[in-house]
Amino acid sequence: RMGSNTKTMSVTVLLQLVDEGKISLTDKLSTWFPDYPQSDKITIAMLMDMKSGIFNYSEDIPVFRQSMVTNPERVWQPKELIDLGFSHEFYFEPGTSFHYSNTNTFLIGLLIEKLTGNSLETEINKRLIQPLHLDNTRFLTQGVSLPGNHGRGYEIRDTIPNVDVTEYYDISWGWAAGSAYSTPRELQKYVETLVGGGFLSKTLQQKRLTENFYNNPDLWLGKISYGLGLMRCGRSFFGHGGDLPGFSSSMYHSNEKNCTIILYFN
Numbered sequence: 001r002m003g004s005n006t007k008t009m010s011v012t013v014l015l016q017l018v019d020e021g022k023i024s025l026t027d028k029l030s031t032w033f034p035d036y037p038q039s040d041k042i043t044i045a046m047l048m049d050m051k052s053g054i055f056n057y058s059e060d061i062p063v064f065r066q067s068m069v070t071n072p073e074r075v076w077q078p079k080e081l082i083d084l085g086f087s088h089e090f091y092f093e094p095g096t097s098f099h100y101s102n103t104n105t106f107l108i109g110l111l112i113e114k115l116t117g118n119s120l121e122t123e124i125n126k127r128l129i130q131p132l133h134l135d136n137t138r139f140l141t142q143g144v145s146l147p148g149n150h151g152r153g154y155e156i157r158d159t160i161p162n163v164d165v166t167e168y169y170d171i172s173w174g175w176a177a178g179s180a181y182s183t184p185r186e187l188q189k190y191v192e193t194l195v196g197g198g199f200l201s202k203t204l205q206q207k208r209l210t211e212n213f214y215n216n217p218d219l220w221l222g223k224i225s226y227g228l229g230l231m232r233c234g235r236s237f238f239g240h241g242g243d244l245p246g247f248s249s250s251m252y253h254s255n256e257k258n259c260t261i262i263l264y265f266n
Contacts, residue, residue, distance in 0.1 A: 001146065001153065001171075002187065002249050003242025006180040007105045009124050009139065011048050011229025012199050014108050015208065016127060018044075019201045022115050029107065032114055036086055041094040044111070047104040048228045055088035056101035057081040058173070068169065075142050076172045082106050098226065102177035105229075109176025120176055128199065132189055137182040142172035146181060153246020153266045165246040178244055184262045187251045192260055195230075195238045195253040209238060237261070 017023050023044060029052075030039035038053075046052040057064055063084055067074050085103030092099070109120045116123055124139045136148060144167045157163045171179045182190070197205045213227040225232045231240050231252075237259075239252035249264040 001178075001242075001244055001247040002180050002182050003174070003178045003244040003247060004102075005182075005187070005240045005242040005249060005251055006139070006174065006176070006178045008191075008194055008229050008240045009128055009180060010105050010108050010112065010120065010176040012194065013112050013120075013123050013127055014044070014048070015200055015204060015228070017112065017115050019204055023111070032111060033107070036082075038090065038094055043095070045228070046095055047108055050098055050100050050104055050226055051095055052101070052104055053090040053092045053094050053097070053099065054101055054103045054107075055085045055091065056099070057085040057103050057106075060084055060088065064173075068173070072169045073144055074173075075170050076175075078106050078110060078175055081173070081175075082110070100226070102174075105177040106175060112176075124180075128190070132186075132193060134182065134186045134190060137186045137190070138180065140171045140179045140181065141175065142170055144168060144170055150181075151266050155245050169245055174244060178242060184264060187249070187262050187264075188260050191239050191251040191253045191262075196255055 014023070018025060025043065025045040027044050028040055029036065029042040029044070029047070033039055042052045042054070064081070082103055085101065091097070112120050112123055121139050121141055129137050129139070138147065146167055150166070152164055153166045154162045155165050193199060195209070200208065208228045208230065211227065213225040213232050223233065230238050232238050233252055236254040236256040237252040238254070239250065241250040242248065247264070247266055249262070251262050253260045
C-alpha cells in the first residue's frame with residue numbers, strides 16, 4: 001500500500017484538467033461547492049498546497065479514530081469524511097499558513113469527478129496508470145483486500161506488537177488521499193515521469209517544480225517543503241511519502257542528479 005503517494009495521482013489528474021482549461025489554480029472552491037464554509041476564500045491551488053486551513057478528518061478522534069478501532073471495515077463515503085473535516089474549526093484563515101490535511105485531497109477527488117463525469121478511479125487509470133503500463137499499480141475505492149502477491153503490514157496495538165493489518169482496515173478511508181498500491185519498480189517508473197515530465201505541459205510542469213513550495217518545520221524537521229501535491233527534499237529531489245497502518249513508503253526523483261530513491265517498509 002502506497003498511502004499518501006496517492007495524493008500525487010489525484011493532484012496530477014486535476015493539474016491535467018488545468019492544462020485542458022476545465023479549471024484554474026486561482027478558481028475558488030465555491031464555484032463547485034458553495035455550501036462549504038469559507039469556500040469563497042479557498043482556491044484550487046490552496047487545496048494542492050495544503051494551505052486551505054481545512055481540518056484533517058483523520059485527526060478527528062471521537063468519530064474517525066474511534067470508528068477505525070471499533071469498526072475497521074466501515075466503508076466511508078468521500079463526502080462523509082469531507083463533512084467531518086468541515087465540522088471542525090479551520091486551522092487558520094485560508095492561504096495564511098500550512099497544515100497537511102487529507103480533506104484537501106478528498107475535495108480534489110470530488111472536483112475531478114464533477115469536472116469529468118467519471119469516477120476518480122477511472123480517471124487515474126486512464127490518465128496515469130495505463131499510459132505507463134503499470135500492471136501492478138491500482139487505485140482502490142473500498143475493501144480490505146490487497147490484490148496480488150505482497151508483503152504483510154504490521155502495527156503495534158495496545159502494546160501488542162506485530163498485529164497483521166494488511167487486510168484489516170477498509171481502504172475507503174484513504175480514497176483520493178491514500179488508497180492506491182504499487183511495487184517499488186513501478187513507483188520508480190511513475191515518479192520519474194511525475195518529476196521528469198510526461199503528465200503535464202512543459203509550462204505547468206515547470207511551475208509545479210519551481211513555485212508555491214512552503215517550508216514547514218512539521219515536515220521531516222523542516223527538511224521537506226510542499227507545493228502542488230509534491231514534496232521537495234533538499235534542492236532537487238521531488239516526490240512524496242506515504243504512511244498508513246502497516247506500510248510506509250517514499251518516492252523521490254532528481255532530474256538534476258538523474259537519480260531515483262524508493263524507500264519502503266512494513
